[in-house]
Amino acid sequence: MAQQESTQTVDRELTMSRAMVEAIADEMRTNEEVFYMGEDVADYGGIFDSTQGLLDEFGHDRIMDVPISETAYLGAAVGAAQAGMRPIAELMFVDFFGVAMDQIYNQMAKNTYMSGANVTVPMVLTAAVGGTYNDAAQHSQTLYGTFAHLPGMKVVVPSTAYDAKGLMHNAIRDDDPVVYMFHKRLMGIGWMPAPDGPKTPVPEEAYTIPFGSADVKREGADVTVVTLGLHVHRALEAAETLAEDDIDTEVIDLRTLVPVDTDTILESVEKTGRLVVVDEDYRSYGVTSEIIARVAEADLASLEAVDRLAVPDVPIPYARPLENEVIPATDDIEDTVRAITS
CATH class of the missing domain: 3.40.50.920 (Rossmann fold)
Structure with a gap:
């Protein structure tokens, strides 16, 4: 049973990307309805290491590379969630949300309300956000406020490895759609050095961080x-x-x-x-x-x-x-x- 805000004394430290992957893997082992889909998330492991190593354990049936068609695969994720699965769908860059805005805001965010709660949409939309590495106007935005402004979605923004793991566990288990926004600069990948701070002690056990807890x-x-x-x-x-x-x-x-x-x-x-x-x-x-x-x-x-x-x-x-x-x-x-x- 997962704990809330683990108090365990921990010696090991993880980068934010490894903490996220650890939570995803744990949830996938526990629940066969959890799967991950996105561009370059399988064989490549995610360009920001968001899925590194998951393919080896879970295979292509549950870690799925998709065509460059956000409209199609985010729509598929909504349908899978409504059918009882718990998909995690990754937008490689949050800037691409406009391609699938109908799927995100008119379906993912609203279908529970529009159906009178006869369907739920328990899915996680992950998205890389942020600049500071010179990738120009279409790959460097954060857009936290855009998603927070639109009712129907929970919005999560971790800043440390400890928070990233606990918030990811909570996001996958939530029965509402969750937008999980990770900053590229904090992930701890080799070609984009992180500042001091995001790499933190992280318990091996599963734990959750409640939403709405600063x-x-x-x-x-x-x-x-x-x-x-x-x-x-x-x-x-x-x-x-x-x-x-x-x-x-x-x-x-x-x-x-x-x-x-x-x-x-x-x-x-x-x-x-x-x-x-x-x-x-x-x-x-x-x-x-x-x-x-x-x-x-x-x-x-x-x-x-x-x-x-x-x-x-x-x-x-x-x-x-x-x-x-x-x-x-x-x-x-x-x-x-x-x-x-x-």
Whole structure:
């Protein structure tokens, strides 16, 4: 029986990709209805190592390479889920969601509602997100807010190997459709070095992390930084530098956007009085504005100062200096925190 938030002392460390694969393999051994499909996920093992090693154990019947037709295979995954299976379907890049938007939003997200709950769609849509490696405007977006904005889907964004495993177990077992968004830079693959932090101790046992449970990655008293994905690690780096100037920064990792843990954010802001929200998605109509709005609606009196950092409303540039300019960096977080605490 899986535990919630394992408390086991662990010596081994895993990369985020290995933690994800370990959870998927465990669920596939336990439940024959679980299978994985996507482009280059079988023989290649996923271009971000998201399925590395699974083919050897489970074969092509359950680890399936598909043609470059997101419309077809995501539609097939919806049908399989409604028929009682538990598919995991991978979008190689989240940017490709537009090709299959009807399958995602008009079928995957809505069919339970449209059928009066006579069918469920217990599937996981995994998608690689994020920039920082110069792959230009069609392969570098995060788009957390797009999926969180559309009702009917749970949205999961791990930032560490420990979280990646627990959230994946929970996603596969959930009876609702789950969008599981992993940042390429955090996976721990050789050709794209990860920052310090995503590789963490991970128990061998199965465990789940409940959706809607944010994690306070660093406690502080002066300012609250709310973020997710890659920018959890950039915020933690900034917090260490800020501490040298006696600015005590609390860093909250949302972990899931749907549902979102508003209570943890409110408790932190009540303590610190200052809020900075950091996101790699676009600035307008996104995660940053949603979090700030929730805090303002629930406890405006506690807010002494507030600011946000996100990608400006432009396509992600290909050129490295331009991409670095638009994606919030550790220095940007430091500067923003200093500005609202001065």
